[in-house]
Structure formats: C-alpha cells, structure tokens
Amino acid sequence: MNDTTMKGRKFTGATRAPKTYETNRTCAAKDCDTRLSRYNRREWCYTHAPTKYPRLRGRIVKADA
Numbered sequence: 001m002n003d004t005t006m007k008g009r010k011f012t013g014a015t016r017a018p019k020t021y022e023t024n025r026t027c028a029a030k031d032c033d034t035r036l037s038r039y040n041r042r043e044w045c046y047t048h049a050p051t052k053y054p055r056l057r058g059r060i061v062k063a064d065a
C-alpha cells in the first residue's frame, strides 16, 4: 500500500452558491425581518439560527428562548 496521499474531500452538499449570497435576504423565521449579511450563509439571523449547541451534559437547550 502506497496510498499516503491526503485527498481533500469534495464537499458534496451542492445546495447553494459559494462565496457571497444575495444581498437582501432576511431571516427565514416568521415575523423576523432581520437582514442577513451576504456573507452569512445561513437563512436565519443569529437569533433564529438553529445553532449547533455544544454538548451540554444532559441539559436541554430550548431552541427558541
């Protein structure tokens, strides 16, 4: 076996265009008109983004505070 080359894994989630996004997007949450940065690749503002919470030992984190 001589296969020691590190191969980059292709990102296959071909969902959205790369780099910048539309300029006038607003949060995808209902009743929220927070403008999204065009560098923000999410569909929600920081308040509504379905954040990946770090593991909090058995604690349940409410999604919408």
Ligand SMILES: [Zn+2]
Pocket: 027, 028, 029, 032, 033, 034, 044, 045, 046, 047, 048
């Ligand atoms: Zn929002």
